[in-house]
Amino acid sequence: MHEFHCKPIPKCPSWDPIFGIDFFVKRIRAVRSHSWLRFTSDFFASIGVNTCEVNILGKKVIFTIEPDNLKSIHLDNFKSWGLSPNRKARVVPLIGHGVFTNDGHEWRVSRKLLRPSFEQSQFENIQFLERQTQQFFDAIPKSGEVVDLQPLFYTFSLNTAADFLLGDIHGAASTFGPQFEESFSRCLGKISGAGKFHVSRTKLEREFERDVKVVHDATDFRIEQAFEKRKTDSTPLASEKLFLNHLMDATDDLARIRSEILNNLMAGRDTTASMLSNAFSEIAKNPKIWKRLREEVCKLDGKPPTREQTLDMPYTRAVFLESMRMYPQVPENGRIALHDTILPLGGGEDGKSPVFVPKGQLVLWSSYALHRRKDIYSEDCNEFKPERWLPQKDQEPLKPGWAYLNFGAGPRLCLGQNFAMMQATYLCTRIAQTFPCLESADPEGWVECLALVCTGLNGCKVRLH
Ligand code: HEM
Known part of the structure; x- marks a missing residue:
């Protein structure tokens, strides 16, 4: 390492440099008061460097918001880095070993297996999005009462991901009905450390095991159905461009197929739902943004967008990019x-x-903290401004490169990025076509809720007319 001329890393100022109790206590307090993210951003601004060593209960951790370091970890020096054992230990009992939890050779096999399912050509038929959109609308009160859109976004993103992964031949939504959704949500809550602290550990473990069984049984049932159909049907499933079909072509190992499906369902549900929820919380507070979004969808004459049209909505895209910049999942x-x-x-x-x-x-x-670096995103980085992503009169649009990391990057870049943007753009377009008036019913600003992904603690309370 001599040849790289390494120098010592600055240490985070601490009154307890040996046991690191002070940083630990600060962290616990900030997490409990839902202000950990602001704390990290203020922390980097106050120490004046973008990389430092932090001592947390005696364990030394390097903390960075340096784009060059992130490029090195994600791309240039990718093979030198692995997932933290903590990530695997937390989620494997529920989702098994798949693309999200595997490392090294196993990860490469998983990634290669799944890649074709996420190619653009897989999104030619997006009728399932319209069906799920109509279900979403059914749950919205017609008389303009306050509605929390957040749980509706969760159901929408679970059902659309299920339709995409499994197909809707037998109705994936019926496979992944309310009981599945409840069990899946409870498991994710337990994994992320959120949930019921007043319930005993043993009881929680038993509840978790029961919920895992519900999730596994429902998924296995759907896979077995598909294998059965493949054996007997004259128009086999294999002819359809389905995620599940690609997996069934590659293996008949039920547990393996289940794991890859659940890996994707976990990676795709809360993230997309949170993106929609955070974006709509901001849009609802800003009538000008809603007006501009509605102007953009005017060209569709009230018709559902096609896949190509979802790609040609620069302002909508800018709104989502800005929401993910300020509130990364x-x-x-x-x-x-x-x-x-x-x-x-x-x-x-x-x-x-x-x-x-x-x-x-x-x-x-x-x-x-990276997305709120003033030297990259300018002094107004704490303001929600979708325009920064669009070309302006005398300015190029923002191109932050490695300073924007919402979907990860490099060989482990999020597989569902395009799918997520399409889902969100589609639903946003349909809401904008249907409801001229969107008002916020949340007097407070966005408050972080750190679970498996980060979302707004107060939900997304709005009135739609
Ligand atoms: C707004 C929505 C989404 C966000 C913000 C998001 C974010 C991310 C991030 C940050 C990673 C990288 C994790 C890491 O490097 O440690 C990732 C990976 C992944 N995402 Fe997404 N994701 C979203 C939607 C989806 C959807 C809809 C799916 C699938 C249906 C999906 C599937 C995956 C998979 C399979 C991986 C693992 C890729 C690998 O390790 O090779 N994501 N996602």
């Missing part, structure tokens, strides 16, 4: 060094030299 993430390696920036007092990273070292990054 995965506001914090990390990797473990698989062997001795370096980060290109962060060493020395000015943070401009490489840093030596020993094998086993945990490196965390905060997309939230």
Whole structure:
């Protein structure tokens, strides 16, 4: 490592540099008061460097918001980094080993298997989005009463992801009905540490096991149905471009197929729902944005958008990009060094030299704090301004490169990115075509709720006329 001229990394100022109790206590307090994300952003602004070492209960963690370091971890030096064991341990009992939880060779196999299902050509037929949109509308009170859209976005994103992954031949929504949704939600709540603290551990474990069984049985049932249909049907499922079909072509291992489906369902449900919920919370507070969104969808004459049309909505896209900048769904993430390696920036007092990273070292990054760096996003970075993503009179649109990390990046870039943007654009278009008036019914600002992904604590309370 000598040749890289590494310099020591600045240490986070602390009155307890050995046991790191102070940072731990600050973290617990901030998480409990739903202000951890603002704390991280203020923390980096106050220490004046973008990479530092933090001691949390005696464990040294490198914390960074340096785009060059993120490029190195995600792309240039990808093979030197692995998922944190914590991520796997938390979710494997529910979703098994699949693309989201695998590393190394197994991850490459999973990724290769799933890639074709996410190619653009898979989204030619998007009628299932209209059906789920109509179900979404059915749940909205017609008389303009206050409605919390957040739970409706969760159901919408679960059902559309289920339709996409499994097809709706037998009605994926009936496979993944309310009981599945309840069990799945409870499991994710337990995994993320949210949930009932007043209930005993044993009771929680038993409830978790019961819920996992509901989720596994429902998914297995759907897969077995598809195998059965494949054996007997004259128009086999294999002819359809389905995620499940690709998996059935590759293997008949039921547990393997189930794991890949659940890996995607977990990665895709809360994220998309949170993106919609956060965006609509902001839009509802700003009638000008709603007006502009409605103007953009005018060209469709009230008809549902096609796949191509969802790609040609620059203002809608800018609204979602801005919402994910300010409220990233995965506001914090990390990797473990698989062997001795370096980060290109962060060493020395000015943070401009490489840093030596020993094998086993945990490196965390905060997309939230990164997305609010004033030197990158300018002084108004705490304001919701979709226009920053569009070309302006004398200005190029914002192109933050490695300073925008909402969908991850590099070889592990989110597989569902295009699908998520399409779902969100479609639903937003249909809401804008149907309801001229959208008003916020939430007097407070956005408050973080850190679960498996981050969403708004107060939901998305609005009136739609
Ligand atoms: C707004 C919506 C979404 C956001 C913000 C999001 C965000 C992310 C992020 C940050 C990662 C990288 C995690 C890491 O590197 O540790 C990721 C990976 C992944 N996402 Fe998404 N995601 C979204 C929607 C979806 C959807 C709808 C699906 C599938 C239906 C999906 C499937 C996946 C999968 C399978 C991975 C793992 C890829 C790999 O490790 O190779 N995501 N997502």
